[in-house]
Amino acid sequence: MNVIAARLPAPDSGGSFSAAFSWAFARDMRLAIRHPxxxxxxxxxxxxxxxxxxxGVGAEPQLLxxxxxxxxxxxxxxxxxxxxxxxxASDYADGSLEQMSLSPQPMPGWVAGKIxxxxxxxGLPLTLxxxxxxxxxxxxxxxxxxxxxxLALGTPVLSLLGAACTAxxxxxxxxxxxxxxxxxxxxxxxxxxxxxxxxxxxxxxSAAPHLSILGAGLIVAAMALPPAVCAAVRIAxx
Amino acid sequence: MKxxxxxxxxxxxxxxxxxxxxxxxxxxxxxxxxAGLYVGLVLAPTDAQQGEVYRIIFIHVPASWMxxxxxxxxxxxxxxxxxxxxxxxxxxxxxxxxTGAMFTFVALWTGSFWGRPTWGTYWVWDARITSELVLxxxxxxxxxxxxxxxxxxxxxxxxxxxxLIGLVNLPIIYFSVVWWNTLHQGASVKLTGSTxxxxxxxxxxxxxxxxWMYSIGASLTRVRAVILDxxxxxxxxxxxxT
Amino acid sequence: MRxxxxxxxxxxxxxxxxxxxxxxxxxxxxxxxxxxxxxERDLEAQD
Numbered sequence: 001m002n003v004i005a006a007r008l009p010a011p012d013s014g015g016s017f018s019a020a021f022s023w024a025f026a027r028d029m030r031l032a033i034r035h036p037x038x039x040x041x042x043x044x045x046x047x048x049x050x051x052x053x054x055x056g057v058g059a060e061p062q063l064l065x066x067x068x069x070x071x072x073x074x075x076x077x078x079x080x081x082x083x084x085x086x087x088x089a090s091d092y093a094d095g096s097l098e099q100m101s102l103s104p105q106p107m108p109g110w111v112a113g114k115i116x117x118x119x120x121x122x123g124l125p126l127t128l129x130x131x132x133x134x135x136x137x138x139x140x141x142x143x144x145x146x147x148x149x150x151l152a153l154g155t156p157v158l159s160l161l162g163a164a165c166t167a168x169x170x171x172x173x174x175x176x177x178x179x180x181x182x183x184x185x186x187x188x189x190x191x192x193x194x195x196x197x198x199x200x201x202x203x204x205x206s207a208a209p210h211l212s213i214l215g216a217g218l219i220v221a222a223m224a225l226p227p228a229v230c231a232a233v234r235i236a237x238x
Numbered sequence: 239m240k241x242x243x244x245x246x247x248x249x250x251x252x253x254x255x256x257x258x259x260x261x262x263x264x265x266x267x268x269x270x271x272x273a274g275l276y277v278g279l280v281l282a283p284t285d286a287q288q289g290e291v292y293r294i295i296f297i298h299v300p301a302s303w304m305x306x307x308x309x310x311x312x313x314x315x316x317x318x319x320x321x322x323x324x325x326x327x328x329x330x331x332x333x334x335x336x337t338g339a340m341f342t343f344v345a346l347w348t349g350s351f352w353g354r355p356t357w358g359t360y361w362v363w364d365a366r367i368t369s370e371l372v373l374x375x376x377x378x379x380x381x382x383x384x385x386x387x388x389x390x391x392x393x394x395x396x397x398x399x400x401x402l403i404g405l406v407n408l409p410i411i412y413f414s415v416v417w418w419n420t421l422h423q424g425a426s427v428k429l430t431g432s433t434x435x436x437x438x439x440x441x442x443x444x445x446x447x448x449x450w451m452y453s454i455g456a457s458l459t460r461v462r463a464v465i466l467d468x469x470x471x472x473x474x475x476x477x478x479x480t
Numbered sequence: 481m482r483x484x485x486x487x488x489x490x491x492x493x494x495x496x497x498x499x500x501x502x503x504x505x506x507x508x509x510x511x512x513x514x515x516x517x518x519x520e521r522d523l524e525a526q527d
Contacts (some may be wrong), residue, residue, distance in 0.1 A: 067274055136266070164403055165400075168383060168396045168399060168400055169383070169386070169396075171387070172383070172386035172387055173386050173387070174382065174386050178379075178382055178383065178386055179250075181375065181378060181379045181382055182379045182382075182383060182400065184375075185372045185375035185379065186403070186404070188368065188372050189369075189372075189410065225403075227400065228402075228403055231320075231399055232396065232399055234393075235392065235395045235396055235399065236396075238341075238392065238395075270500065289484055290484055290485075290488065291484035291488060292489050293488060294487065294488060294491045294492075297491055297492060297495050298491070301495070310515050336502070336505075340499075342500055343498065344494065344495050344498050347490075347491070347494050347495075348491040348494070348495065351487045351490045351491045351494075352487065352491065354487060355483075355487050370484075374524060396524050424509055442515065452499070456502060456503075456506060459506050459510070460509070462510065463506070463509045463510045463512075463513045466510070466513035466517055467513050467516065470513075470517045470520055471520070475517055476517065476521045478516050478517070479513075479517040479518045479521065
């Protein structure tokens with residue numbers, strides 16, 4: 001399956017960010033589509049855990065409306081977290097990661113492409129599915145919209161932060177627990193603003209401030225994190 | 239004259255330097271601590287609204303300051319170790335982390351016990367407390383990541399990068415009281431002056447100095463142990479343990 | 481105020497405890513490092 005790596009762009013093509021990005025994005029998307037198990041697991045986990053809460057706290061509509069945005073956000077966050085190891089694991093294991101880092105393509109380019117593909121296979125499905133889960137929690141239409149918008153802006157940030165943490169822990173002892181210790185604290189601001197957006201909308205205030213901060217965070221993360229992920233991958237490959 | 243800037247960048251020379259410096263920092267810490275406690279517990283008057291319980295401020299605020307400052311210094315050492323590929327800077331970063339985590343815990347704990355009688359609750363999820371908790375997790379993550387690899391140098395580099403990524407949390411903690419209107423009040427201590435009573439201010443500053451001197455002493459002591467572990471196969475370390 | 485003594489004691493006490501624990505831990509760590517250096521040196525001397 002990683003024979004796709006054999007079709008790296010020609011070495012003398014110099015290499016631009018967008019060429020590297022589109023190559024890595026296309027490759028990882030192709031892999032994700034051919035092996036949809038990972039995406040299905042993310043989605044299934046999301047739906048499953050979001051269904052546990054009403055069963056646990058009781059199905060009183062007012063309570064569910066109150067906790068809905070936060071619960072759905074936490075479930076999305078945990079689902080995104082669980083999909084993180086897959087971003088680099090198989091490439092690291094079979095040496096493709098090392099091959100890619102040796103190519104003349106700018107590293108932030110293909111790293112960003114991988115992260116974008118990872119988000120398309122995990123965060124994006126979660127965002128698209130969130131209104132359905134929101135209906136299970138009896139959330140109003142504008143709240144659902146705010147929730148989906150917040151997830152649309154927040155889950156890419158989770159993928160970016162998660163990529164940095166995953167790259168840092170490649171080959172480390174302690175596995176998933178270590179990744180949780182690193183990634184979940186960094187996820188907290190995204191959760192606060194993301195859930196806050198939907199909750200603000202639900203209580204009649206505007207979600208715009210929260211969404212603006214999420215958007216700003218996304219821009220900063222998209223600029224600053226790919227080089228950090230590159231540094232982490234280089235550390236892992238030494 | 240050629241100044242030997244990097245003379246102490248070697249673990250062997252720094253080991254000796256840290257060895258004679260550390261006790262002095264502990265002495266300073268004790269002196270400043272005694273002075274701070276005297277000013278804070280004896281000289282400073284009873285607060286009009288909070289009574290005696292406000293005196294927790296003499297621990298809580300200095301500990302919070304140290305928790306953030308130590309993280310910043312740790313991240314700087316991490317940056318230096320990545321930029322110059324040095325071992326000692328990374329060892330200093332490792333040495334600072336446990337002390338930083340301790341002060342973060344103390345800040346959260348004392349804040350909690352100040353909060354209960356004063357504002358009615360042991361915990362509230364306001365921006366500053368939450369980001370201070372995140373800081374505690376960042377310290378734990380740093381320590382865990384640094385020790386998660388067979389090769390300690392790999393651990394050094396990974397943890398240094400993590401420390402740099404987590405730096406973004408410090409402005410959040412610091413500015414959270416400006417950005418959000420929650421339990422923590424705005425800044426009462428600025429470089430231009432302060433709105434507090436003079437004895438309260440001096441008590442806080444003296445305790446902050448005490449914690450700072452203590453942190454330096456503790457990290458210098460700890461880095462000596464780290465150096466011993468890392469360099470245990472060298473001649474000079476072998477010669478030490480006789 | 482009498483009832484607030486508990487909170488003051490808990491705060492100052494925990495701080496003192498944390499500092500004491502750290503200092504003790506530092507001493508133990510140094511002893512462990514020195515012991516480890518000796519053991520390895522003795523092991524290699526046997527070769």
